[in-house]
Amino acid sequence: MTVRLYDTQTQTLRDFAPLDPANVTVYVCGPTVQSAPGIHHLRAALAFDLLRRWLTRRYGRVTFVRNVTDIDDKVLLxxxxxxxxxxxxYRMEQxxxxxxxxxxxxxxxxxxxxTASIPQMQELIARLIDRGHAYAEGGDVYFDVRSWPAYGALTHQSIDAMEPSADSDARGKRDPRDFALWKGAKPDEPADAVWQSPWGPGRPGWHIECSAMSARYLGAEFDIHxxxxxxxxxHHExxxxxSAAAGDAFARYWVHNGLVTVGDQKMSKSLGNHLLAGDILAQHDPLVVRYALGAAHYRSNLxxxxxxxxxASAALERIRTFQQRAARTLGTATPLVAADLPEAFAAALDDDLGVPQALAVVHETVRAGNAALDAGDRDAAARALVEVGRMTGILGMNPADPQWQNDGDAGQTRALDALVHTMIAQRAQARADRDWAAADRIRDAIAAAGIVLEDSADGTYWSLSDG
Structure with a gap:
């Protein structure tokens, strides 16, 4: 078993070798909570949720840290x-x-x-000043990019080719590319957004926050950023x-998820195509949203x-229909089967978290399971049912999991089930009376509603069609 991940810094697929195989350490930049979450925030969080679930499967324990940036220019604005x-x-965090x-x-x-790690940020800033990589000027503290020859190592840029840093006023900078570690208090900013420091009252810059918090919770060196x-x-550069200039080994692997686009354009409030997570979740079943956001490879733009x-809805319905059909056919007398994860599924996720390929294995197993049911092969059908449950469970996409059920859905399903079974009974009576025209009308009405009937020796069952 070897997990491989694409490392952004080396721009290569690398075998993953955690510092401690019994405890993988991951730090992920969480939200800056200045406004409501967009769908791109969910896509990013989901990418690392899937990675975390797979690393947990492979190594047993993952210490996963995701920060909240609750003090920032945009929050104040x-x-x-x-x-x-x-x-x-706090409201946006919720x-x-x-x-x-x-x-x-x-x-x-x-x-x-x-805001809970200000002392750790100040300690890190002091180390940088002592090492000659930062300087204080007029209440601000800046990182001196030209003092660190490796600056640009993550994105493979030279300093002279970079744009000036726009994260702070240029009032005290020695170089326009220097970035703020500490921002001196300003008269027009709230008095309660100020902390005392050796360089005067102020607040931290954006970038210093994650360096301090990752070291506090994971140590000076950890596995994945x-x-x-x-x-x-x-930000990550x-x-x-x-962190490196302060003497910390920092992240051993850099993993980045792709962006979300709408009509092949990057989402932007200025373009009017900014999709709020709340709006999407109000329009679609949450499991459908999870599948739609997770089905593409995490590094690709979506x-x-x-x-x-x-x-996504059609794909989940195929899985759900098989699970229901298999459970109905096998009943409480489900054969005992020795089934684990299919090798192709595990190999796909080992290879840079290949979720699209893993889902292809899920759907192939669903097809094989349906074929086994058609052939009356109970052992093969039971094995497929177990495998589908385990695979979708690892991905957090199992339609049978109770977390995806809610009282409203259950009530609607019960009501629809009662109506459909009434029509099934009417159709059966019409066929018994040899009233073929009436039976056909009922069948056509059911089909027009997007419902598929399955006649079997022990009764007629229904499911929603893929279309």
Whole structure:
């Protein structure tokens, strides 16, 4: 068993060798909670939820840290007199957590807020100043990019080719590319968004937060640093530079998920194509959203269209229909089978988390299971049922899992079941009366509603059609 991951820094597929095979350590950049989550936030969180689930399967334990940036320029900008920055940040954090939970993303092992690690950030800044890689000027502290020859190592850029850093005022910078580690207090910012420091009152810069929190919760060296592709520069580049310059080994593997596009355009509020997670979850079943966001390879850009959710719904219905049919046919006398994960499924996930290939194995197993049911091969059908449950369970996409059931759905299903069975009974009576015209009308009405009937020796059963 060898897990391989694409390392953004080396731009190669690398065999994954954790520092401690009994405890894989992962740090993922979480949300900056200045506004409600977009669908791209869910896609990013889901990519690392899937990775975490597979690493847990392979190694047994994963310590997974996802931070919350609750102090930032944008958080302060979006605050109002009626809703202070800290109240806005908390409300948005809760919205993110609800959206994550809705699509089955596991809660992190630790979820630190930036405002709870200010002392650790100040200690890291002091180390950088002592080592000659940062300087204080007028209440601000900046990282001196030209003092660190390896700056640009993550994204393979030269300093002179980089754009000036836009994360702070240029008032005290020695080089326009230097970035802020500490931002001096400003008269127009809230007094409660200020902390005392050796360089004067102020607040941390964005980049220093993750370096300090990852070291606090995972140590100076850890296995995987993850985040969206758009965070590579400047955020992750700056994290790597300041942590390495301070003497920390930092992340051993860099893993980035692709972006979400709409109509092949990057999502943007200015383009009017910004899809809010809440709106999508109100329109689609959460499991359908999880499947639609997770079915593409995590490194690819995902172009979302209405068809994306239709295809996900149809795929899940094929799985669900097989599970229901197999459970109905096998009943309580399900044969005892020795079934584990198909080798092709495990191999797909070992190979840079190949979820598309793993799902192909799921659907092939569903097809084989249906064929076994048709042939009356109970052992093969039972084996397929177990395998499908285990595979979709690892992916968090098992339609039979109770987490995807809710009272509203159950009530609607019961009502629909009663109506369909009434029509099935009427059709059976018409056939018994040899009223073939009436039987055909009922059959056509059922088909027009998108319902498929399956006649068997022990009765007639229904399911929703893929179309």
């Amino acid at each position: 979006n605050a109002t007199e009626r809703e202070p920055w800290w109240a806005l940040a 919205e993110f957590n609800r959206a994550y939970a809705a699509i089955g993303i596991l809660p992190p092992t630790y979820e630190p807020r930036a 993850g985040g969206g592709l758009d965070l590579r520069f400047p 700056n994290e790597l530079a300041q 172009d979302l269209t209405p068809a994306s959710f239709d295809e």
